[in-house]
Amino acid sequence: MSSRVPFKPQQVDAPLTQSATFLVLSITDTADAIRTVRSTLASVGDLSKNVSIRDLSASFACTIGIGSDAWDRVTRLPRPAELHPFPEVKGNKHTAVSTPGDLLFHIRSERRDLCFEFEKQLLDTLGDSVKVVDETVGFRYFDVRDLLGFVDGTANPVGPGVPTSVLVAEEDTPVIGGSYIVIQKYVHDINSWRTLKAEQQESIIGRTKFDNMELDDAPLQQQQSHKSLATISDSNGNEHEILRDNMPFGSPGSGEFGTYFIGYSRRLWVIEKMLQRMFVGEPPGLHDRLLDFSTPLTGTTFFAPSASLLETLDDD
Template identity: 30%
Template sequence: MSQPQKGICAEPNLHAQYLLFNVVDDDFPAMRQKLSRLLDIFEYFDEEHYEAMVSGVIGVGANFWPELYPNAMPQELSAFPDMQCEDRCAPVLPCDLFIQIRADRLDICHAIGIQVLELLRVHVELVEQVSAFRYLDGRDLTGFMVTEDNPRGMKKFDISIVGDTDPEFRGGSYIHIQRFRHDMTRWNALSLRRQEAIMGKTKEHSLPLVDTGRSSHTFRTKLTGPTGDYPSLLKQSMPYGDMLVQGLFYVSCANNSKSFREMLYSRIFGDEMGHYDRLLDYSNAETGAAFFAPSIQFIKKSATEYGDEIA
């Protein structure tokens, strides 16, 4: 049985640490073993601090995958879709590894992050680190709910985990990330009615508006998956920020990569009538990357199947 990484379908947490790395040497045998040891770190903290609800995700970048795991590649793994239309864009951040750490204790997220960095230090450079948090009752800093349309129960696994369509990578998940930066000054200057029209739902209770409009965020992101299912993405997004910079670290998990590409196209290019996601007038993506998070069994097996040894 191929067991998905725990962090893919874990329940929401209070804190998150997102780490993005590029690998700077070609000691791929050591990297394969160390990714397996990362799973041990997650498991140790989960058992030692069970009340913190620790979970982790290891994602391997689309461009780095053939070097790290040259024997096979997930069927739909491809580079992040670089899109631009007028002043709306989805920039690409070249990145080899994505590590997501989540817990209900900030100190535990920090402690795990330090151990991850220590383990990988000689092989990687840290491209970006983002600390995120749960805001109020699960809202973005814009004041609207973030992931209220996520699937529930076993439906989460159906949406986010690869099944029999790609047997070698059963239990894995396609991960796409974007770091958005909000223009909170301009956003807060809008009336409540205008904010709700842009989002396509009410602010307080997240109820859909009767006429959302084809340019609302809700309309442009409400797409079905390849088999007609909605939602087609499991989102693990959380807000981040300080007194000067605020935004959303977007993370989506899916059993395919097509759903994210179609959603991103809908937001940026919109339709032939010029309807795009108006939220992008107030929130700009500054990074973007595509990864595959293989099953626990795949990571552990790949660490030993070549007879690799760390010196």
């Protein structure tokens, strides 16, 4: 990162918490909608302080993403170089659907009540300028496992590797310090998954279930595991990481079991290539077998501008 370009990033690398709310909104056609949205985004730091001050140990954070269709209207600033709507990815058997969304609020805290209170105050402030597209409440499950029983997020970058993998740098100076975000809401066929033996599940995931040990990659041109298909390298052999903050969600009473995928990346093409490999297959035709048990209901792309940029949105 260049020290000559002053910016303050959003808390895209906030620690994984016990609770999270994923709130996707669309902007309405009311007369003052854009003005209200701009004012709210510019002052969201104050709104966050109003909630987080109630328990400073609760690791409260909120990251804001702006969708491709809303970027020009909301920011009136140059577009991030790679920002475009989420492209549908259609394989022979499974499809990564594309769904609408103008604004994303990724709300996190160790306390569910703080997430609730922030969302309530946020929606009160936005009023009729927005409409809720999707609201999903996630929770940490045991030792950071998904509802399929495997540890999730092991491949995340750590330490100095986080900003390098997540934050846009000098390659796109107008939006330096920002991050691309892709979200997908997956529901799992738990009953079918449970019919598999542990060894079969491990072969699909690419890790052992009990102790999370990585399994060897399959030979080229053969069926690859989810772990292998989600590992992305460029033409020079350099591996590119993304930051996942996935959370389980669901309701046993209604038979809903799912994982909310959210990936932050410095380069949008990395996540899009990952999805191509999963849904189309690598080689083509050999899709990610996890998709036989997990179906995406949503797919939306956002860009999280720096906090410094957000603060300028209310300037006349």
